[in-house]
Amino acid sequence: MKSDEFVWRIGPIVLDCRTRTHVMGIINVTPDSFSDGGRFFDPEVAVGAGIEMAANGADILDVGGESTRPGSDAVPFEKELGRVLPVIKRLAAEVDIPISVDTRRAGVAKAAIEVGAAIVNDVTAGSDPSMFEVVKEAGAGMVLMHMRGEPKTMQQLTDYVDVVAEVRAYLAERVEAAVEAGIEQAHLGVDPGLGFAKTERQNYMLMRDIAAFGELGRPVVVGPSRKSFIGKVLGTEVDQRMEGTAGAVAWMAGQGAHVVRVHDVREMVRVVQVIDAIRRGGEPLTLER
Secondary structure, three states, X not given: OOOOOOEEEEOOEEEEOOOOOEEEEEEEOOOOOOOOOOOOOOHHHHHHHHHHHHHOOOOEEEEEOOXXXXXXXXXXXXXXXXXXXHHHHHHHHHOOOOEEEEOOOHHHHHHHHHOOXXXXXXXXXXXXXXXXXXXHHHOOEEEEEOOOOOOOOHHHXXXXXXXXXXXXXXXXXXXXXXXXXXXXXXXXXXXXXXXXOOOHHHHHHHHHOHHHHHHHOOOEEEOOOOOHHHHHHHOOOHHHOHHHHHHHHHHHHHOOOOEEEEOOHHHHHHHHHHHHHHHOOOOOOOOOO
């Protein structure tokens, strides 16, 4: 392993993903999220939730103003901006962990960085022609995720010969494109995009073989939280998927996933603490430097 593999540089912040699994808490500032039904649509509630997540051990807070659930419509630019900026600005002043903006628009990313965001979590891996330039100029971190098409149509685009190999190849190409655009490789993370243009079986194949994405040499971000493929196995609605999410998180953390993106922060922090202790054979955690 190269010394800089799995070290994620986010501006002046360094997350050493070699030492433990990091937890990214989800804050959807939307009225139509599949998972929380608009619970955090009120900015005050969203900020309070973020503060609580940080207190419960979150390493990153991910704020999004546009639902990307299957079948969802795009949100107008100004509306997305108006949802995320007040929350990011407040959280950046209240917590001492990195804030991520979940957006596919370079304009939203730029504005979010200006008020305190340090990471751009892009479900389209830089499809906006200006996105890489925004990230490069800010020295921000970036998550490159795999998706096909648009959220409205992506579940019609699930034809793969080898889903693991094809998703990995796509992410390798996007890492190369970002680096060619001037972003330092150390600023990049990769996400196979569970639930985005994949069938239930394909999602489980990606989770089973999550270690394959570590071959890209960048922190691997995964987002299984409360998703429908977990509900189908358990026969449960979205509010009854915590144990299933914990199972997916435990498996992938044990197989080498570096960042888990979740709604239930306190519980998943506990899950990864135990998994990390098992991986270390009970040795004390080496503090990040």
